[in-house]
């Protein structure tokens with residue numbers, strides 16, 4: 001305790017300093033002394049479980065923070081205290097030490113235990129002096145610069161345990177200094193009620209964080225399924241925002257880092273910065289802002305840079321400086337997001353509607369909470385938890401926004417898939433058609449090659465290969481079959497007299513004449529080699545074959561070839577071979593028979609038709625056969 005003389009000395013020194021540094025303040029104080037109301041009656045603490053002390057407190061602002069308890073209990077200084085009147089005495093951001101004084105009188109229960117709760121968890125130093133009527137003073141320290149374990153009750157708000165002897169007035173002095181805003185929601189609780197209320201509050205907060213965690217899980221899953229970065233930024237925003245809320249309401253200090261008051265101090269400003277950065281980046285990405293407004297996109301980038309600056313400054317600069325910058329950044333970020341959402345909404349971007357609603361709800365919640373803090377709105381469950389309700393609703397609304405976006409993404413992906421499937425189908429159809437066409441061309445080319453391989457290149461008549469295959473195809477026939485062999489008479493002479501080209505022309509001419517003379521259908525002319533031709537006559541008896549041979553001979557004899565300006569007449573000798581119905585015969589046998597008959601025709605004087613007789617049909621004839629019939633002009 002200080003002596004009276006030392007107190008007087010200290011007061012004089014105080015007054016001198018005030019005079020020196022704050023003359024204006026002194027005038028105000030003098031005015032206050034004159035106008036100060038008499039010290040009110042102590043607040044009577046009775047059977048109620050909870051007392052709001054705000055309206056019954058008096059305060060004194062000590063700008064330099066040099067006043068101690070010994071000074072403030074002095075009647076002269078005590079008279080300078082002013083009634084707070086507000087439910088929550090609020091001094092904003094101030095470097096001054098703030099003194100609060102309230103007087104209590106327990107009129108009720110000797111056994112009751114009391115807790116004094118300071119409901120603003122960010123206050124750095126809160127010293128409580130309990131001054132008994134006897135003058136005995138007891139001091140307790142509190143605030144978030146002390147480890148959490150030093151709190152009287154393990155609760156998120158700063159608190160002190162009090163003894164209030166029945167019938168004895170007790171004066172409480174609270175000295176507060178803080179880098180944060182100095183707000184003093186003071187509540188006196190009956191101890192059991194305090195714990196019961198704390199449990200209820202924890203339940204509400206648990207529900208709130210449950211909503212945030214659910215949104216977090218949902219967005220994380222959607223991010224991994226869509227890889228859309230807007231979801232990632234939203235997840236970042238939710239994590240930082242949840243940590244910010246935990247820091248602001250004291251739960252982070254209670255549960256996450258109770259032994260690290262310094263970390264607690266840094267956390268708030270750090271998470272304001274990161275939350276703001278993620279929120280703005282989320283809105284940029286979500287709204288595809290660069291496409292809609294370059295100005296707002298740049299403003300967003302600026303807000304993000306400032307937010308990151310705040311987060312980096314958090315551990316490096318005093319809390320009191322950074323928190324003010326953080327508040328400004330948070331405000332600018334919110335305005336930029338809201339403007340971006342409204343601009344996109346005006347451009348008929350439907351998903352901007354959700355963002356606008358979400359942010360409006362959040363801002364309304366801030367306003368409600370602020371109005372409650374300013375005592376414009378009453379303190380009740382809703383106004384007290386306005387921020388929690390607002391941000392939970394905001395998170396849900398943003399969840400709607402992301403779900404809507406997810407739906408759009410899925411629709412787009414479905415459309416692209418259907419388009420791709422249709423394209424693929426069309427491509428397959430086109431390729432199949434091309435392939436079929438190529439196959440068709442190939443088969444035509446093959447057929448053409450096949451045809452070419454079975455034709456004589458000079459006369460374009462069929463060749464031996466064709467005859468062989470045709471003959472094989474006739475195997476198992478039941479009709480008769482005949483073969484003629486035609487050989488131009490004295491063809492060497494034609495060549496010699498008219499030239500080889502004229503000889504070729506005669507070969508062509510022969511083919512034309514035979515082609516026109518033969519029956520259509522199955523009769524076929526084949527160039528057998530040189531000036532020798534074969535005619536296959538399926539279903540033709542020996543008799544008919546001879547007749548056809550004779551018709552061909554006459555046609556050739558009577559139709560000379562026209563080669564340039566010359567007419568070249570020539571004749572042919574014809575050998576006929578036949579196989580009876582149902583008899584097996586080989587081509588070589590038939591050819592040998594026809595060749596023998598031709599041999600007979602040549603030797604018989606040429607230009608005639610001879611039929612082979614007595615040949616064994618199954619084997620090749622070793623010798624020229626006897627001739628049955630000779631036809632042609634008289635030798």
Ligand SMILES: Nc1nc2c(ncn2[C@@H]2O[C@H](COP(=O)(O)OP(=O)(O)OP(=O)(O)O)[C@@H](O)[C@H]2O)c(=O)[nH]1
Nearest residue numbers: 487488489490491492493495500501503504530531
């Ligand atoms: N221009 C031409 N001449 C050919 C062709 N093939 C074979 N010759 C000729 O046909 C002639 C056949 O002569 P020969 O075998 O002596 O028979 P030939 O003169 O008709 O006498 P005979 O058959 O006994 O009436 C030869 O001079 C061959 O050069 C051809 O494609 N074009």
